[in-house]
Amino acid sequence: MDEANLWTAFEAAAATGGALCSRGGDAQSWPAEEWSAAGVSIDTRSLKPGDIFVALRDARDGHEFLKNAFDAGASAALVARAPEDAPEGAPLLVVGDTLQGLRDLALAARLRNFGKRIGVTGSAGKTSTKEILRAVLRANGGVHAADKSFNNHWGVPLSLARLPMHADYGVFEIGMNHAGEITPLSALVRPHAAIVTTVAEAHLEFFDSVEGIAEAKAEIFTGLAPGGVAVLPIDNEYYPLLKKRAEEAGAASFVTFGESDGAVFRLHEYAPDGAGARLAVSIRGKRRDIAVGVPGKHQALNMLAALAAAEAVGADLEKCIDALAGLEPAQGRGERATIRVGDGEATLIDESYNANPASMAAAIALLAAAPVKGDGRRLAVLGEMLELGPDAPALHAALAQSLLAAKVDRVYAAGDLMRHLWDRLPPEMQGVWAGSAVGLIGAVEDAVGPGDVVMVKGSNASKVSAVAKALKSRSTTE
Ligand SMILES: Nc1ncnc2c1ncn2[C@@H]1O[C@H](COP(=O)(O)OP(=O)(O)O)[C@@H](O)[C@H]1O
Ligand SMILES: [Mg+2]
Structure with a gap:
């Protein structure tokens, strides 16, 4: 807006x-x-x-x-x-102090706006869920959301300071690296609905345990506006903890999303369909099928979280569901491109925006579900998952299991941490390992053949996006 x-x-x-x-x-x-x-x-x-x-x-x-x-x-x-x-x-x-000045602008922007605000946190899927909310809420009114992640101590106030007076909805991504960071940001936003997308190993460098991460994510509920709604991931191991913290923070009600029995917004079946997917869901027990424009089961779950929050702030659910069909993957987050190889074509799935074990598993599942053409193969190009702390080598090695289960044909991996995965792979799955992501470009370009699906994924700082970029430079469509 x-x-x-x-x-x-x-x-x-x-x-x-x-x-x-x-x-x-x-x-x-x-x-x-x-x-x-x-x-x-x-x-x-x-x-x-x-x-x-x-x-x-x-x-x-x-x-x-x-x-x-x-x-x-x-x-x-x-x-x-x-x-x-x-x-x-x-x-x-x-x-x-200019940071305080920015916060003051943010607070004033919030106080003069009579729309509804949604806060989104979680170990993965914040930006995706923000973008889904932007799309579904736009079908209901004027929406303000940041163009970028903007989820930290300056990003949240900056996004809020930009909230137009007459916006009907504001969507705010709230992130953290340390315990205690979300509390003041959520207090500034004062969301009417707060989502925790998922809790998983991310930023373990700064936490002793995943439970510590769950506690830190739960801080978002302390900022809820009176009457505010907590949107909770029922499948998550820490769901009971999140719910308890939301209760203690005074959440007026709860809505759950996920695949488990009892989820208010429940995913029953997921099937890839063209560039998007078809979902069999139930909402408050009522079954229905919906077509969505973005693939990935994890994205389907983000969509259910978004629907739950949108409904909680008064949006019309039917309009929101209709808008899901028109979604398009964002850059580096499952975006697909058709690339020219020889006289044929291959499909690139660009997941190079970021990675942690949860999002890596999701991306590998996406690759497994992507149809190959003819003799095509499934290739995974993997950069390191960073900021995982002392468990990092084991978490990288553990990917071998998922890659085998997903029947990935070949793996191209970069960085010392990825060496732990590399050494676990059967020789026929080993494409090339290189010290850095740019070192993979030539090998991957040579390897891709007609009908293949190539999925590129890694932490932002792993620079694996360079491989996606090189492949995209030969794309026929984007
Ligand atoms: N609910 C989810 N669970 C696991 N992985 C996810 C989920 N949502 C998105 N992802 C993956 O995580 C990566 C980062 O997604 P993004 O939405 O940018 O998350 P964030 O803003 O929390 O960093 C993407 O590769 C995406 O495919
Ligand atoms: Mg983000």
Whole structure:
């Protein structure tokens, strides 16, 4: 949603308690007070003309980029000081701390909006579920959701600060690396419905146990608005714990999704169908079949979570279900492309956006379910799963089981951790191992033949997306 006047100078000043000023300028005019911002940006590289630029101190100090921001068309800048090189006359809003200023804008944006908000957390599937919610809620009204993951201490306030006053729905992804991080973010968002997609081994570096992760995800419920609804993954080992924490946090009601008996939004059967899938589901015991545009059983479960949350905030369920047919996979998250190989074609499943054991298992299942053509084979191109802590080698080795069960024909693997998997594979499944993902490109390009399905997956930092990109450069359709 766009709104021409997302923030006027006075609204932004009132929200943050900051001072409107500018360096130099003409005392007879008041440029410092006469701006309004169409958006909020913290990065001059993606800043759009009309945005207010928030100079955060992160890896670099945003104050060093003020000139770039105004060159790029910033309407104003939220700063903690007015640097010497701030362009003459450029409108500034000066606060004590710019991250707090961003949070203050976020809070004010929330307070003036009368729509419904949904918070999404979980070890995997946050962004996917956010995108599903965007699509299903759009069938019901105006939706605001961030274009990117934006789920951390600055991403959540940034996304909320961009919430248009008249949006009917806001969807917020909330992530964490450490215990305690979700609590303040959820308190800022105050969701009317909060989803935990799943709890699994991710970021074990910073946790002693998966239970610790479950506890941290459950923090999302502490921020629920009065009357708020908790949307819970009934199949998960930590479902009882999540439910207990939601109860303690005062959730007014619960809705479950999953494959288990008793799930309110239940998946009975999943079948891939063309580029999408067909689902047999039951909603409050009522069976029905639905066609969806995105494949993957894990995505089907994300869809049920999204439906549960959308209904909880008052959206029309039928409109939401209809919208699922029009979904398209996002880049690097199951996106499919047809690639030209010799005089034939192969299918690329690009899962290179990120990986942990749960999402890796989901992607391997996706590969297993993808139909090959003629003599085609199933190839897995795997980058490392990062941030798994001391269990990382074992978690990589354990993938051998899933790959065998999925009847994957060949595995191409990169990185030292993937060596633990590699050494477990029977020789006929071993394609190539390389120290880094770029080292696989040539071998994978040579290996892909007509009718094959190639699935590329790994943590973002494994750079395995480079392999997907190389293959896509020969795509016929995207
Ligand atoms: N519910 C789920 N369970 C397991 N894996 C999932 C689930 N949803 C998505 N995934 C996989 O996890 C990866 C990351 O998905 P994404 O939606 O970006 O999650 P997040 O935002 O939580 O990192 C993708 O490869 C996707 O296919
Ligand atoms: Mg994400």
